[in-house]
Amino acid sequence: MTGPVKDTSQFPDPVYKETVLSDLFEGVKANYAGHMAAINKAHLVMLSETGILQPDQVKPLAAALFEIDDNVDVASLVYTGEHEDYFFYVEALLRRKLGDLGGMLHTARSRNDMDHTLFKLALRTRMDRLWGEAENLARTFIHKAEREAETLIVAYTHGQPAQPSTFGHYLCAALEVLLRDMERLALAIDTIDHCPMGAAAITTTGFPIDRQRMAVLLGFETPVLNSYGCIASVDYVTGLYSALKLVYVHLGRLIQDLAFWSSFEVGQLYVPNSFVQISSIMPQKRNPVPIEHMRHLSAVTAGRCDVMVDTMRNTPFTDMNDSEGEVQQAGYATFESGSRVLRLLAAFVSAARIDEDRVRKNADAACVTITELADTLVRDEGLSFRQAHEIAAATSKGVLAEETSLREGFNHFKAAFAQETGRDPRLSSDDYRTAVSPERFVSCRDRLGGPAPQALRHALVSYRDQLAALASRQSARRQRYDAAAIALDQTFSSLLET
Incomplete structure (x- = not known):
C-alpha cells in the first residue's frame, strides 16, 4: 500500500527552502x-x-522606492517562499x-550585475573598516619603535x-612587512x-544605458570594462582574500615571537x-593568554581566506552560485576575526615592555656580542676575519665553560689572541669590555637598515x-x-519633484 503522492510542482521545495x-x-x-x-x-x-x-514613470517609481525604504522593517x-528572494520581494x-509600472525599474539590468555590485559594495564597506584598523596597528608600531629605539x-x-x-629595530622589521601587506591590499x-x-545578464543591453554614470552614482572609480567579466571574473574575491591572508600569516609569525x-x-x-590570566590551581603562573588568542585568530582568519x-x-x-550569496557571506567572518587580531595586537604592543635586566642576563649568558669582538679585531688589530673569528670563538668557549659573563672574559680573550697571533693584543681590558658591550654592538651598526639610533630614525621617516x-x-x-552617497540621495530626491 502506498501513501499519498507528494506534490513536487510547487516552488520552493520545503527542504530547498529550509537549507538554502x-x-x-x-x-x-x-x-x-x-x-x-x-542600486535601485x-x-x-x-x-x-x-x-x-519618462518623468511620468520615474516619479511614481521614486516615490514607491522611498516609501519602501522608509516603511519596511527589513530586520x-x-x-516565506512566496517570493524567490529579497530582490523579487x-x-x-x-x-x-x-501595477505593471513597478516592473519597469528592472529595465536594462539583471540580478547578475546587481549581485556582483552588491558583493563589491559589501566588501568595500568591510575593507574600509579593516583598513582603518591596519593603519592603527602600523601607527602603533611606529610610535612604539620610536619610544623603544634604544x-x-x-x-x-x-x-x-x-x-x-x-x-624598535625589531618592530620596524614587522612594520615593513605590514606596510608591504597594506600595499598588496590597496591593489x-x-x-x-x-x-x-x-x-x-552577460552582454549589456540594447537600451542606451550610461554605465559610467552608474559607477559614479555608487561611488565606484569606473565600470568593469568587459561585460562578460562583470559576471564571470571573480578575481576581486580571490585577489582580496589572498592579500588578506598574507596579513595574518605574517602577523602570526610576530605573535609567535611574542x-x-x-x-x-x-x-x-x-x-x-591587564593582559595576564592566572591559573585556577597554580598560583605562581602568569599566563599571557591574549597572545594565544591572537595566534589562533590569525590562523583562523588565514584559513577563512583559504576557503x-x-x-x-x-x-x-561564468555567472555561478559558487561565487555568490552563501560564499560571500561566509567570507565576511574573515573581517570579524581579522579585526579582533588587529585591535588586540595594537593594544598589546602598546602595553608590553622589554625586561631590560633579563635581556642583559641572556645576552651575557649567550655571548651574543661576540661578533663585534671579531669585527673590532679586524679593524683595530689588523687581523683577517678568519683569525678574528677563531679568537672570538675561543674566548666565548672559555667564558661559557666557566659560566661567567663575556664582559669578564678578558683573560680568555688575551690567551686566545696570543695563541692565534703569537703576540699580545693592543686592546686593553677596558677596550675589550667596550667591544663586547651590547650598546657598542648596536651603535656600530649604523648602516642603512641597522639598529643604531640614527639609522633607525632615518628608517622611521621612510615608514x-x-x-x-x-x-x-x-x-x-x-x-x-561618502560624496557619492550624498550626491545619490540628493539626485534621487530630485526625482520626486519632477
Missing part, C-alpha cells in the same frame, strides 16, 4: 538590503537621465503599489640567541573599485597584568611617509564613497 533560500534571505537582510536600495535609486536616476524612462522580515512591493633585546635565529638589537581594493552594473619572548625561560618581554580562494578552484568562467601615502589613497576612496 531561507539562509540566503537572512544573509541579504544582514548584508545587502541597504546596498540594494542604493542609482538605476532609476540613470534610467531617468538617459530618457529610457523583521521572515522568508521588493519588486513585488513595487508592483503591488504601481631598548636592547636579544635577537634570535633558529630559536637560539644570536645578536643584540633593539625593540586588491582597486579591483573592488570597478562597477559591474550595466552588464545585465609568545616565545614572554616564556619563563626567555622572559625578555614583560606582559602587564574563499579554494571555493573558486576549477569553477566555470611614516609610506604609511601616509597608503592612508591618503584609502582616504581618497572613502571621500569618494
Whole structure:
C-alpha cells in the first residue's frame, strides 16, 4: 500500500527552502538590503537621465522606492517562499503599489550585475573598516619603535640567541612587512573599485544605458570594462582574500615571537597584568593568554581566506552560485576575526615592555656580542676575519665553560689572541669590555637598515611617509564613497519633484 503522492510542482521545495533560500534571505537582510536600495535609486536616476524612462514613470517609481525604504522593517522580515528572494520581494512591493509600472525599474539590468555590485559594495564597506584598523596597528608600531629605539633585546635565529638589537629595530622589521601587506591590499581594493552594473545578464543591453554614470552614482572609480567579466571574473574575491591572508600569516609569525619572548625561560618581554590570566590551581603562573588568542585568530582568519580562494578552484568562467550569496557571506567572518587580531595586537604592543635586566642576563649568558669582538679585531688589530673569528670563538668557549659573563672574559680573550697571533693584543681590558658591550654592538651598526639610533630614525621617516601615502589613497576612496552617497540621495530626491 502506498501513501499519498507528494506534490513536487510547487516552488520552493520545503527542504530547498529550509537549507538554502531561507539562509540566503537572512544573509541579504544582514548584508545587502541597504546596498540594494542604493542600486535601485542609482538605476532609476540613470534610467531617468538617459530618457529610457519618462518623468511620468520615474516619479511614481521614486516615490514607491522611498516609501519602501522608509516603511519596511527589513530586520523583521521572515522568508516565506512566496517570493524567490529579497530582490523579487521588493519588486513585488513595487508592483503591488504601481501595477505593471513597478516592473519597469528592472529595465536594462539583471540580478547578475546587481549581485556582483552588491558583493563589491559589501566588501568595500568591510575593507574600509579593516583598513582603518591596519593603519592603527602600523601607527602603533611606529610610535612604539620610536619610544623603544634604544631598548636592547636579544635577537634570535633558529630559536637560539644570536645578536643584540633593539625593540624598535625589531618592530620596524614587522612594520615593513605590514606596510608591504597594506600595499598588496590597496591593489586588491582597486579591483573592488570597478562597477559591474550595466552588464545585465552577460552582454549589456540594447537600451542606451550610461554605465559610467552608474559607477559614479555608487561611488565606484569606473565600470568593469568587459561585460562578460562583470559576471564571470571573480578575481576581486580571490585577489582580496589572498592579500588578506598574507596579513595574518605574517602577523602570526610576530605573535609567535611574542609568545616565545614572554616564556619563563626567555622572559625578555614583560606582559602587564591587564593582559595576564592566572591559573585556577597554580598560583605562581602568569599566563599571557591574549597572545594565544591572537595566534589562533590569525590562523583562523588565514584559513577563512583559504576557503574563499579554494571555493573558486576549477569553477566555470561564468555567472555561478559558487561565487555568490552563501560564499560571500561566509567570507565576511574573515573581517570579524581579522579585526579582533588587529585591535588586540595594537593594544598589546602598546602595553608590553622589554625586561631590560633579563635581556642583559641572556645576552651575557649567550655571548651574543661576540661578533663585534671579531669585527673590532679586524679593524683595530689588523687581523683577517678568519683569525678574528677563531679568537672570538675561543674566548666565548672559555667564558661559557666557566659560566661567567663575556664582559669578564678578558683573560680568555688575551690567551686566545696570543695563541692565534703569537703576540699580545693592543686592546686593553677596558677596550675589550667596550667591544663586547651590547650598546657598542648596536651603535656600530649604523648602516642603512641597522639598529643604531640614527639609522633607525632615518628608517622611521621612510615608514611614516609610506604609511601616509597608503592612508591618503584609502582616504581618497572613502571621500569618494561618502560624496557619492550624498550626491545619490540628493539626485534621487530630485526625482520626486519632477
